[in-house]
Amino acid sequence: MSTEGLDPRILESTEKGDPRAELAAVRTGLAFERARQAADRTLMAILRTSLTLIAFGFGAFQVAVLFVLDSSVPVDPVAVLRTVRLFGFVLILLGVSLLAAGIVAHLVYLRRLRAHRAVLAARRIVPAPLDPPGSVILVVALLLLLLGCAAAVDMLLRPAGGA
Numbered sequence: 001m002s003t004e005g006l007d008p009r010i011l012e013s014t015e016k017g018d019p020r021a022e023l024a025a026v027r028t029g030l031a032f033e034r035a036r037q038a039a040d041r042t043l044m045a046i047l048r049t050s051l052t053l054i055a056f057g058f059g060a061f062q063v064a065v066l067f068v069l070d071s072s073v074p075v076d077p078v079a080v081l082r083t084v085r086l087f088g089f090v091l092i093l094l095g096v097s098l099l100a101a102g103i104v105a106h107l108v109y110l111r112r113l114r115a116h117r118a119v120l121a122a123r124r125i126v127p128a129p130l131d132p133p134g135s136v137i138l139v140v141a142l143l144l145l146l147l148g149c150a151a152a153v154d155m156l157l158r159p160a161g162g163a
Contacts (some may be wrong), residue, residue: 025125025127032113032117039109039110042106047099050099051095054095057087057088057090057095057155058092058154063084064085092151103142
């Protein structure tokens with residue numbers, strides 16, 4: 001690790017042969033990285049749950065359409081499709097809402113984490129932060145959010161009595 005940008009007291013104690021101060025700065029810097037990775041894992045868990053809700057909601061509607069198209073089953077097709085459409089739409093809405101809330105919470109947490117690290121870097125307790133790589137999981141979460149919205153719109157635009 002480079003000692004550039006560290007508190008002079010840390011550098012002074014390191015120059016005196018006490019590696020504890022530099023190791024403390026390294027541990028603190030690594031703790032920020034672990035916290036960022038934990039935030040990504042939390043978003044992945046939210047994404048998995050949202051994907052399950054969206055897929056189940058859309059899948060339930062598709063199964064109901066197939067069920068209604070089977071002429072051997074004596075049911076009122078319009079009533080079945082309306083009921084299952086509502087059920088599926090609610091599941092999709094829950095999945096999309098959960099994902100939107102998870103994305104917002106993720107972004108808020110990362111902003112707070114960056115601000116806290118910037119304060120410690122300004123006090124020269126930890127090295128200045130490097131530009132973190134972009135979050136792939138955040139991009140995937142945004143794409144799933146769009147997909148969930150598209151599934152909800154598709155369900156709403158289908159006629160009540162048919163596929």
